[in-house]
Amino acid sequence: MGASPTLISSVQRAFRLLEAASAHENGAPAKQLARETGLPLGTAYHLLRTLVHDGYLRKLDDGGFVLGDRLQSLHTGGRGQALLTRVRPVLSALRDELSSAAYLTFYEDGEIRVSEVVDGPRAPRVDLWVGFEDAGHATALGKAVLRELDDDSRKDYLSRHTLNDLTPHTVTTAVELIRRLENTPLAPAVTDLEEYALGTVCVAVPVYSGGTVGSLGVSMPRNRLDRFDEVRERLLPTAHRVTRSLSLTM
Known part of the structure; x- marks a missing residue:
């Protein structure tokens, strides 16, 4: 004492x-x-x-x-937390409206990282059994980011990440992955059809925080595949709102 x-x-x-x-x-x-x-x-x-x-x-x-630089890092981190505080209500509204867990990711330092997950008893999150840094090719959230990257950045990412076979539906070759990204029928939305986890499907669209690309998406059981068009139409304006919020200066 x-x-x-x-x-x-x-x-x-x-x-x-x-x-x-x-x-x-x-x-x-x-x-x-x-x-x-x-x-x-x-x-x-x-x-x-x-x-x-x-x-x-x-x-x-x-x-x-x-x-010193340590204080600048604290300031930057605090600013990031404040920005996320702005968008959490938007993610919560998305979760409640679609009865689906909502996710927000960003492409930072060459990796696709989950920044926020908003779920609930009636909208459980998918079991993140493989980290997103190793599963960008198999998730709608990751693919939404990859689709937005320029050719050089996308090639750089794919050269550093093994396209692991996570389920029987996972695309494991770069050529086929890029082909699907460029020909997705719901563009700019992309989907994950049990490619990350069996029994779970996802839809995601791109968002931006200044010059940093990210993605906004939701996950749901496979039996809700018929709602993909509805989900896309709800995600797009929400993504625009998130981008506006994240791009505001503090």
Whole structure:
């Protein structure tokens, strides 16, 4: 118990130093930051070294301290969370209207990654038994992204990913996959007809967050195949709404 106040005080002092450093665009030396925060110089030096080591501050060649890359990463991540908060109600409405789990993915750092899943008791999500990074070729969500990529980006993705045979319906050759992407009858929507998991079908359409392509889709039992046209017509305007929301600046 005796150590807690010391730990809390250290955290508070570190935050005060970060706040002080943020006020100096061109950096400020340790003595100035200590003076502005009311900290003993030795304490300030110790905390500044720790903050630099962990990437929250960066020490310039002239001895001044500025905010580090770690804080920028936190800011970017927080912005991403805020943007997703904007679209969750849209995904929830889609789930309720179609009684289907709704998914949102993005193509980031050369991988197709699930950013959000909104499901419920009457709209369970598909069992993600194989990660989306290894199943882009077998999911509607992945194929919606691949269809939007330019030729070079698509070839790069396919060169780095094995087209694993996940079910008897999975397409496992790049030539056939590209042919189907370019000739999908529901374009720009694409489908997954039990290619990822037996008994489950999916429909997905592209979305964008600025220049980043992603996809919005829903999954449903195979016996609801006859609703694909209806689902597509609901997905397209929803995707436009999501793209608008994600493209707004914070």
